Amino acid sequence: MIHERFKFLNMRETEILDQAINAFTLITGADLKITALEDRKTNADAHLLLNFKDKQQNFFAEVKNEIRSFQLPQIIQQFKDTSSNWMLLAQYIPSTIKSELKGRRINYLEASGNCYIETKDFYFYINDRKVTETRLVKEGKLWNPTGLKFLFALLADKGLLNANYRTVAAAAGIALGNVGPLLAELKEEGFLIQADPTKNAAYFLDNEQLLENRWIELYSSILKPKIRIGRFRWMQEKEDWQKINNKHIIWGGENAGAILTTHLRPEIFTIYTRLDKTNLMKDQKLIPDPKGKVEAISQFWSDDLQQAQEHRNVVPPIMAYAELATSMDSRNQETAERIKNQYLI
Template sequence: MDHTGQHVQLIETALEGLRRTTGLTANITRLDPHMVLHQDQNQRFDTFIEIQAQHRKYQFAVEARLGVRTELLTQIRALWPHNQQPPLLVVAPYITNYLAEKCREIQLPFLDTAGNAYLADHDLFIYVTGQKKPPNLAPAQTNRTNTAAGLRVLFAFLCRPPLLTAPYRELATTARVALGTIGPVIKDLETRKLIATFGTTPPKRRLLDAKALLQEWVTFYPATLRPKLQPRRFRAQNREWAQQTDLTRFDAYWGGEMAADRLTHYLKPEMLTIYTRHNPTKLIAEFRLRADVNGDIEMLDAFWDQNLITGTRDVVPPILAYADLMTTTNARNLEAAKLIYEQHIAPNLPTA
């Protein structure tokens, strides 16, 4: 997606908002030649800004976003190294008080067009919240892909990009959605220039921005699709069984922290997440699990086609494990999520 013009206007409006609420002057600039930015394929930003304060100049790399949610901010923070200079700053049309606190919690600087701001770099600290939402802001756009059914289709595309060129009926079967879902989702992606379609007999398609599509899926999965997977909690008498158990005989898969442990060997799981294809009665009985709304075992319905599973056989697709970890602000979980992204997701994302 190319939003260059919109992003520049958004950044300039946010810098004016900063001047209005703090008196600080700032402008879009080039990177100080004395700073070395070790950018890798996981890091995205639009430009640099320079803020003048306390007789000093502070530089930030800027990522402009036309809409933000907690999950998106968490992803942005997780993929930008904590010690990277210059630090990353997010610019958005409006940051609510709740999101402002989340940004401060995960140490992600931000500016918005209302003049709200969080800046932290060495001896610079600015925190402004409570500025009212500008009346001329356009309402957030609703996309067909961000429904529960649309997210199932996106998940199939992300796990297996060649499905983009498959017949609609095969797509619907693999994504486990109604046939009528496919056309509107494809049209939405084409309109937003996330995929390109060429030819007619049959049409061929390819992803134009797989990273943006992944980020969108991970952002909307927790609030839109996950609650429909019948999440329920349990507790076990002990946790020893988990490390030794292959869930394939129960037609189930490890997600979240246990999936991270299996994929990266980096995280010691505290919460156990299990996705099941069928009624988990056998699994519950064998390991003597008991229902507990505050339990440390969560079970959900598996929503994807078995053919999308690759690699570790009793672990969910890496994209889902990554999304599960991104629903928390736990530092170790976010570090594990970044490892999953770097080792199992990024290498398999197609480039335009």
């Protein structure tokens, strides 16, 4: 069966595979077809055969709904040294990631027919097709800004899973009435299990890695834009950012990576704060500048949750990881992996 494999090619991915193949053959006139499903040796989702003008090429296929920046290091590693033998198929690939894939000569094909395929005998590059179907948006509150705040609190402090609703709401910075429905939705989606459903037993997260990945993906695209204060520059350049008055700020992004791993020299300075824009500018002597090196974001989670962290002047590791893993900077992606290995596994 299609579904019984390591990665489980689900119905949605099967549709993407079919749509992409049909669009490509219609646009190019080439013959692209599936020759096999499930390859336990390579962990490929399918085998493809491309025929065009008396030339043939076999590909291993990796199928995903969408490609996000945090997935790039894994994809690059997976296709390393054999990129011409692989093809990445997806419903949607952001333009910046397409450029990165093309620069690394990694073949890709969108469901709309947009593609970059380069081998010894073939070169196809299509970049003008509109996405044929809107990207799937999760229904319910779990994946909207309120739900993402809720999930962040649970991922940052697993003990909140068994805390009372009022404590959870305060930690996440959300209304008390949201907690019950969000927990129910979390359970319905298969991310929450109870040790013994017949008793008043403790709850645990299930499929935690998948939950983390979804949160990371949606934090940067849905929640972060809502809580961003703006870009700034300091009135006077700071020679040592770690000596900056941090009474009203905590460090995120590259600064968090530097503190958590001692591996990164920040080029962009990310601060989280409870201050509004005016008071933040006064406190940190900042000037608004769209091209400035200082990025300010509102801290939505509670001070109690922050004080429970190992590094109290740094955002929780899951937040630092999310910011760095979704960066297109290889330095940040490498630091994100260090944070993951040191704090999240």
